[in-house]
Amino acid sequence: xxxPVQAQYQAVEAAVQAAYTAFIRHTQTCAPCRTEGAxxxxxxxxxxxxxxxxxxxxx
Numbered sequence: 001x002x003x004p005v006q007a008q009y010q011a012v013e014a015a016v017q018a019a020y021t022a023f024i025r026h027t028q029t030c031a032p033c034r035t036e037g038a039x040x041x042x043x044x045x046x047x048x049x050x051x052x053x054x055x056x057x058x059x
Contacts (some may be wrong), residue, residue, distance in 0.1 A: 012057055019050040 023046040027033040032040045035052060 012053075014052070016053040016057055019046070021054040022046050023050050 012058050023043065026043050026046050027039070030040055030043060032038075
């Protein structure tokens with residue numbers, strides 16, 4: 001890949017990584033996520049954003 005195609009691919013991959021990082025950071029700092037072992041509402045929204053970003057890559 002070169003040029004615009006590679007740039008677009010890298011931008012999409014960066015979005016996926018950013019969404020995943022946001023989800024992981026939240027679950028590491030959120031007491032209910034850590035103690036209950038289940039996602040809180042914010043974590044669920046971040047997880048869905050990550051899934052949506054991954055789906056965009058697969059499409």
